[in-house]
Amino acid sequence: xxxxxxxxxxxxxxxxxxxxxxxxxxxxxxxxxxxxxxxxxxxxxxxxxxxxxxxxxxxxxxxxxxxxxxxxxxxxxxxxxxxxxxxxxxxxxxxxxxxxxxxxxxxxxxxxxxxxxxxxxxxxxxxxxxxxxxxxxxxxxxxxxxxxxxxxxxxxxxxxxxxxxxxxxxxxxxxxxxxxxxxxxxxxxxxxxxxxxxxxxxxxxxxxxxxxxx
Numbered sequence: 001x002x003x004x005x006x007x008x009x010x011x012x013x014x015x016x017x018x019x020x021x022x023x024x025x026x027x028x029x030x031x032x033x034x035x036x037x038x039x040x041x042x043x044x045x046x047x048x049x050x051x052x053x054x055x056x057x058x059x060x061x062x063x064x065x066x067x068x069x070x071x072x073x074x075x076x077x078x079x080x081x082x083x084x085x086x087x088x089x090x091x092x093x094x095x096x097x098x099x100x101x102x103x104x105x106x107x108x109x110x111x112x113x114x115x116x117x118x119x120x121x122x123x124x125x126x127x128x129x130x131x132x133x134x135x136x137x138x139x140x141x142x143x144x145x146x147x148x149x150x151x152x153x154x155x156x157x158x159x160x161x162x163x164x165x166x167x168x169x170x171x172x173x174x175x176x177x178x179x180x181x182x183x184x185x186x187x188x189x190x191x192x193x194x195x196x197x198x199x200x201x202x203x204x205x206x207x208x209x210x211x212x213x214x
Contacts, residue, residue, distance in 0.1 A: 010065040032065060034076035045084035046106045049097065052088045137187045141194055144178050148198060155205065164205045171202040 010032035017023045037055065039048055055072045062068040074081055074089050087094075097105045151170050175198045183191055 012065070016064060030065075035071065036077060036079065037072060038079055039082070041082075045082070046102075046109060048082060048084040049088050049093060050102055052085060053093045053097065137183055138190065140181060140183060141187065141190050144174060144181075144194060147174050148194070148201070152201065155201075168202055168205050171198055171205070174198055175202070 010030045012024060012028040012030050014024060014027050015022045037051065039051075052072055056069075059071045060069055062070075074085070081089075092098075094105065094109075100108070147170075151167050151174070155164060155167055175195065178191070178195055178198065181191060
């Protein structure tokens, strides 16, 4: 870092040095060099923001020749202002640096560079999770409908007065297996419907009636 050669008009008010002796006796226009913080292009932007933040904390109070907030500023510059300095002067320290230690804020900034492209790639996969989950939950219920349909087809191919005790036993086994299913509340209605179909078919068989197609 170094001082630039820029200069500025710095008025010295009457009596500013010695009020009793009235020194100086009148307002005096002075020519003062402007202090500028300069870093190389390879300097880390996070460190640049940190230095600007510390400089503002130390030099933000008004003085004899400057008003509050005059240093650091973007005035009287001999060198191009960096992007980090522009962001600092436009919005102040970053949100992370306001609430986190410097090392933590810098680490998160670095991680964002890595994580943002990764999130862009992974986001489409997250969109597949809800339909996949829905298919998985419904398949846990629908797979038992195949067994129920197979039992129903066995019944329909036999005589109305035939012995259906084996089919009743299969329905009891099917009902027991379905009773052990555990699904989220959102899928409770299809599960209850399956249970009611099983119970209805079994009750009709026990009564000795030819079941209707469900």
